[in-house]
Amino acid sequence: MTPEAEQSQSEPPVEEGAAAPSADEDPPAGDEASAGGDSAGEDATSGDSADEDSVGAGDREEQARPEERLERAVRAAEQALIEYEIAVETFRVEVENFSRLHHQRLGPMYARLDELEAQIAEARAARTGDPEDMRKAHEARARVMPMPGVEELFHGWLDSDGLSPEASAMLTEQPVRPPQRVRPSDEARKLYRELVRKAHPDLAQDDAERRRRDEFIARVNAAYARGDEALLQELSVEWAAGPVPEEWRPSRAEELYARLEWLAERKELLSLVARDLEESAIGAMLKLAPDDPDRLLEEIAEQLLTQVSEREAELAGLLG
DSSP states (O other), rough: OOOHHHHHHHSSOTTOOOOOTTTTSSHHHHHHHHHHHHHHHHHHHHHHHHHHHHHHHHHHHHHHHHHOOOOOOOHHHHHHHHHHHHHHHHHHHEEEEEEEHHHHHHHHHHHHHHHHHHHHHHHHHHHHHOOHHHHHHHHHHHHHOOOOOOOHHHHSSEEETTTOHHHHHHHHHSSOOOOEEEOOHHHHHHHHHHHHHOOOEEEEHHHHHHHHHHHHHHHHHHHHTTTOHHHHHHHHHHHHHHHGGGSSSSHHHHHHHHHHHHHHHHHHHHHHHHHHHHHHHHHHHHHSSEEEEEEEHHHHHHHHHHHHHHHHHHHHHHHH
């Protein structure tokens, strides 16, 4: 068979009027497969890009996590401090209530017992005339006094209205009393006038600057009210240095660390209050029977009554 015949049998006949396939028409199946392969390659490339994006997001998450952990730590510390404050205040109320009951029920017995001790010592000194017995009688009489109030029992931490002003001030960082009126020195007055002239809020050009000046002048006024010349000098240097540049301000992480430190300091102050409550005479007694303080009072009353009876008998024997 001739090559021309082979070619005519292998190629399909082209009808008259039919046009040959153009470049604009869809490619044959083989070309489609090739195009599909290219598309798959593009998908793989875009997948790699997506993976890179996810990795980048993971890195950003890792960078954000330290601050998030700090924020969670601060929230946990704040909640723990609130619970601790509640516990301390609850114990303070219990101690104060027990103190009042103790004073009302047992105060007269303590006073009677002290009086009997003094009378016994005085009767013994009168009988013997011994200087040592006379000294003991004097000391016994000096001990005869009313039951101590809440203020004495708790070393000044508490008064009849709760925490004393000094204790409250330590916990809230507020001044206990208005600052004492003092007469500032001539240098302090000079510094004060200069600072007010330079830092007066009316000289501000915008709201942010006015707030900065308001806060600064408040510090100047407080220092001047105390006559604190050294602090006024420091404020003068601070103002001359100008505002703190933005980049020097603490970061969010530094602010969170500072908050944690403040919470820890407040916890320490509360611990002092709790320790004084626990170590006080009334607090120590209350810890012996926290679930049934009334029964504890009854037991103490019985012991005191027994001691009173013994002292009365001893005094009667001395007086003959």
